[in-house]
Amino acid sequence: MDWNVDKCAERILLKDRSSLARAITLIESSKKQDRILAKELLAKLGNPKEHKLRLGITGPPGVGKSSLIEKLGMNFIEQNLSVAVLSIDPSSQLHGGSILGDKSRMLDLSRQVAAFIRPSPSGLHLGGTARSTQDTIQLLEAAGFDVIMIETVGIGQSEISIFHISDLALMLVQPGAGDDLQNIKKGVMEWADFFVISKADGTTKELAENTYQDLVHSLPGNSENSIHKKQIFKSSIEDKESIQTIAKAVWQHWESLKSTEQLKHKRNLQQADYFFYHWAENFKEHLLFDQNFVNQLNTCREQLKIGAISREEAMNLLIRFTFAV
Ligand SMILES: Nc1nc2c(ncn2[C@@H]2O[C@H](COP(=O)(O)OP(=O)(O)OP(=O)(O)O)[C@@H](O)[C@H]2O)c(=O)[nH]1
Ligand SMILES: [Mg+2]
Numbered sequence: 001m002d003w004n005v006d007k008c009a010e011r012i013l014l015k016d017r018s019s020l021a022r023a024i025t026l027i028e029s030s031k032k033q034d035r036i037l038a039k040e041l042l043a044k045l046g047n048p049k050e051h052k053l054r055l056g057i058t059g060p061p062g063v064g065k066s067s068l069i070e071k072l073g074m075n076f077i078e079q080n081l082s083v084a085v086l087s088i089d090p091s092s093q094l095h096g097g098s099i100l101g102d103k104s105r106m107l108d109l110s111r112q113v114a115a116f117i118r119p120s121p122s123g124l125h126l127g128g129t130a131r132s133t134q135d136t137i138q139l140l141e142a143a144g145f146d147v148i149m150i151e152t153v154g155i156g157q158s159e160i161s162i163f164h165i166s167d168l169a170l171m172l173v174q175p176g177a178g179d180d181l182q183n184i185k186k187g188v189m190e191w192a193d194f195f196v197i198s199k200a201d202g203t204t205k206e207l208a209e210n211t212y213q214d215l216v217h218s219l220p221g222n223s224e225n226s227i228h229k230k231q232i233f234k235s236s237i238e239d240k241e242s243i244q245t246i247a248k249a250v251w252q253h254w255e256s257l258k259s260t261e262q263l264k265h266k267r268n269l270q271q272a273d274y275f276f277y278h279w280a281e282n283f284k285e286h287l288l289f290d291q292n293f294v295n296q297l298n299t300c301r302e303q304l305k306i307g308a309i310s311r312e313e314a315m316n317l318l319i320r321f322t323f324a325v
Pocket of ligand 1 (some may be wrong): 059068237
């Protein structure tokens with residue numbers, strides 16, 4: 001790829017869309033040359049001057065994540081904030097969360113000068129997504145977007161968890177969620193900062209109200225005077241006030257997080273977790289860039305094919321070659 005790192009970095013700082021898009025494509029690439037350029041680019045951009053809000057939005061397919069992101073995004077833009085949206089669900093290609101899908105669901109937002117929307121990366125395995133997501137967020141933060149919203153389906157099942165990449169996490173809940181609600185009560189609640197029951201309008205209004213009451217009464221900490229009190233809301237994309245309330249609560253929560261050491265601490269922990277969970281894939285990538293290692297790998301394979309060595313022997317050979325033991 002013809003790429004001038006200096007020029008690209010300059011344009012990224014001006015939030016130039018095509019440069020941002022090209023840079024993210026570079027970050028998502030697994031080609032050796034692209035990886036080197038991406039690292040150069042990130043190094044050139046350096047650490048962001050100030051932290052920007054990273055808001056993770058999660059919830060089951062079709063619950064209304066993209067719709068809420070669009071409305072929240074428009075609200076933030078009205079407050080003179082710039083907004084970037086990232087969709088990271090690696091399986092979304094399977095159930096239609098395609099480029100067109102994401103963009104057409106965020107039509108108003110995608111037309112805003114202060115907004116940048118990046119749909120799911122395609123053709124990536126989970127590990128690749130995890131690595132590129134971290135880097136893309138860093139890029140968007142360096143570009144100076146005030147709010148970075150990250151959409152993903154589900155929580156915890158995939159290698160990359162929304163809680164490891166966002167400052168605040170918002171969990172969207174279907175009206176009458178049933179089993180989902182039980183799961184929320186069991187697991188997610190300690191993680192998510194906000195719960196929002198979607199579609200509190202029309203035929204699902206009453207159901208949303210019931211689910212809301214159910215959640216309000218069942219979340220631990222909410223009945224006591226806990227400082228980690230979870231905030232629970234109802235939303236409707238047809239009700240501007242409900243969106244305003246959520247946007248305001250998110251922003252206030254983040255401001256208070258930023259004003260203490262908590263945000264820094266949280267991000268440091270995330271870096272440590274990320275390193276711990278993903279060192280192996282980085283290691284593998286590093287090794288596969290080394291032609292001597294690749295030659296040795298292929299030799300082992302050939303030897304196995306003709307039955308000259310056993311699998312254990314092949315593995316030992318490779319380990320001894322790599323670590324000189
Ligand atoms: N009535 C009503 N419908 C909504 C609301 N929010 C979303 N929807 C509808 O729900 C459907 C799914 O919305 P999306 O925003 O695409 O949901 P999503 O969670 O992003 O879906 P995936 O990305 O495919 O997992 C669409 O038809 C929306 O119009 C709402 O507040 N009220
Ligand atoms: Mg969506």
